[in-house]
Amino acid sequence: MSDINKNPQDQALVDAVTWSEQGLVPVITQEASSGDVLMMAWMNRDALLETIRLGEAVYWTRSRQKLWHKGEESGHTQKVKEIRLDCDGDTILLMVEQKDGIACHTGEHSCFFKQWDSAKATWVDQSSPKK
Known part of the structure; x- marks a missing residue:
């Protein structure tokens, strides 16, 4: 386990998650203002702790096997307003x-x-018309 963040409250959130055998959890990302479902990605413990620390979404990219701060290249970051956990954790x-x-x-x-x-x-394809 990384020591990205030693805050006991943050650790309690991480400990409440039911992690897969690979140490991952699926994450659905929804826009707070519109309710639109934006994407699905994965997090490991370090990604969740880094998300809490930064207040911006950080995921685990399975293809590159590393943390991925959403928007690190595009600038399209995601400011986290709430983190919710489903009933099964x-x-x-x-x-x-x-x-x-x-x-x-x-x-x-x-x-x-x-x-x-x-x-x-x-x-x-329901994508927006390209300009």
């Missing part, structure tokens, strides 16, 4: 203020811009 919900309204690496507001059209049995 195995999913985190972050309520955030999304800088510049862009959460997805594609430039979209939300990562969930593909919608299933059952009549056509296909995914329909």
